[in-house]
Amino acid sequence: MTADRRPFPDLLLVAGLALLVRVIYVLQLAHTPFFDLPIVDAEYHDAWAREILRLGPGHEGVFFRAPLYPYFLALVYHLFEGSYLAARLAQALLGAATASLTWLLAWETTRRRGIALAAGLGAALYGMLVYFDGELLVETLFIPLLLAAAWAYARRRNGGGLPWFLAAGLLLGLSAITRPSSLVLLPVWIVDLLLQRGPLRRRLLYPAILLAAAFLPILPVTWHNARQGDAVLIATQGGLNFYLGNNPQADGLHSILPGLGTTWDVPAASLAAYRAAGRDLTPSQVGAWYSRQARLWMVDHPGDAARLALKKFCAFWNRLEISNNRDLYFFMGETALLPWLRKLGFWLVGPLGLLGWFLALRRRLLPGWLLAFIPLYLAGVVAFFVTARFRAPLIPFLLICAALAAAHLLRRPRFSRGKAAAWAGLIILALFVNVNPWGPASDNRAHSHFALGNAYLKRGDAEAAVREYRRALEADPRYPQAHLNLGVAAWNRGQADEAVRQYEAELALDPRCAKAWNNLAAVRFMQGHMEEAARLYRRALEIEPHYADARLNLAECLFRQGVQAARSGQTVPAADLLAEALEWNGRQPQYHYNYALILGRLGESGAARRHLEMALELAPDLAAARDLLARLQDTSGAGQPLP
Secondary structure (H helix, E strand, C coil): CCHHHCCHHHHHHHHHHHHHHHHHHHHHHCCCCCCCCCCHHHHHHHHHHHHHHHHCCCCCCCCCCCCHHHHHHHHHHHHCCCCHHHHHHHHHHHHHHHHHHHHHHHHHHHCCHHHHHHHHHHHHHCHHHHHHHCCCCCHHHHHHHHHHHHHHHHHHHCCCCHHHHHHHHHHHHHHHCCCHHHHHHHHHHHHHHHCCCCCHHHHHHHHHHHHHHHHCCCHHHHHHHHHCCCCCCCCCHHHHHHHHCCCCCCCCCCCCECCCECCCCHHHHHHHHHHHHCCCCCHHHHHHHHHHHHHHHHHHCHHHHHHHHHHHHHHHCCCCCCCCCCCHHHHHHHCCCHHHHCCCCHHHHHHHHHHHHHHHHHHCCCCHHHHHHHHHHHHHHHCCCCCHHHHHHHHHHHHHHHHHHHHHHHCCCCCCHHHHHHHHHHHHHHHHHHCCCCCCCCCCHHHHHHHHHHHHHHHCCHHHHHHHHHHHHHHCCCCCCHHHHHHHHHHHCCCHHHHHHHHHHHHHHCCCCHHHHHHHHHHHHHCCCHHHHHHHHHHHHHHCCCCHHHHHHHHHHHHHHHHHHHHCCCHHHHHHHHHHHHHHCCCCHHHHHHHHHHHHHCCCHHHHHHHHHHHHHHCCCCHHHHHHHHHCCCHHHHHCCCC
């Protein structure tokens, strides 16, 4: 069958089944707690998309993450009034595109109807692909873009016109500004083109055209970063991610930052780099600092680094789906559909895909560039840390290899020396994939109950939240922030003493939990213990100097103390307290106004005028400040009483 006579009914079957399955899944998912309360990376993307709608495109600083997916999400929100259902249904369409493109790529690279149909149906029904299409995560856009780029390149290599060549480059560039790891395809394609037969001029021209097309979508991102003062190609997270997967505490499966554990965030990670470097760093310098720390650790501990790399390699090929946002095994049962779709999993696709890759390499059943891409992408994942999300983009490619392996094993004659060797290889690979030498990584009940508690807390269901936090502590009595959030739930229910007890319990487990110090201070502040509250806020800021809430809270606490001191006639202490309040938060007109009153009492009318002018700049309608400024034109106004 020629390229112009593709079995399109098969493609329609694959696309229709994939869409139907995903729509059913999304409708079932709509009744679960996290549907409209995304967490971790999904929450990050959701907040970024809504911020784009509020502040406009290009409002960001230097991109920490590649920006295309949040902008895609913002577009859907713009068209459908911020609907989570619309976003997930749009992603169901992308999931159908993933299955369709798997079929198209399989057909283009094998021209075998059975292989294309098996690979396409596999992508349509593969449980983890369906799961990720229901999450607000990068993979749902990245995978179809990556597949579309590969298919366009395959079309060009099979005799398609120059537009296919340009499309391959453009699609690869778009996938790169979704997740930069796709750029591993670029050198593979360039080598493939250079090795083609033909005039040298053509073999050099085609890679140049491909490079230009690929970087066309990337250039606006680079230009944005340059305008923000740091000419980063796409995003700055690479160096930090490299360190997360390669450090003395790394386990290869989770994003662990020494000193901050798995609950780190970008400001805290950046602050740690600033302190270590002894100066402020640009975002790219932060990434470079972390990358250097990872390399130094690997050089100083080559044995540990080699063992960790081997563990990550084995984890990539293991049947377990390693979680990094939500516990995949815990939440698989949220819908009735997904447990059934899980039956087609990596336990089968992994060994069959590996066998198919070896067979395709030996018998030249797939293009060399496609076979080279799989180990190179694998190496890119293993260099950082391994999770189900990072493995997901290779699943469609492995499904094509798996379909080839299955066809080889089942074709006639049923028994031969080569067939026996293939079956033996499959058994060995099945053992490799399905044995887990480092213990079960599928049980993380504490984290799952904690995440559920957060969802219920956001919904205002404090009772359900408390229940889940307590279950988290039953599973792991030292689980971080469980006591912290129990304190929040208690405070929301008006139980101040219980909130204090929970915050203190959190601090007993983690004395460097700045949030616990801040929240404990807030309770003491509301109870009227101002001096203790100020001391606790200062403790939070010793740990996290850029902690915005603690800075604002300490400013308000000092302001209240300053007002009380002024009313009791302690003018100099009042001036000191109000001056420090302004150091922590200089954007409050009332702080400037009251400080001006004290300065007036101390006879510093010039300084008082300046602060009154600042108050009026921040709040032009502040009549008391305007009246006092007018009276201060006469020295008799210097001693106005504090209101």
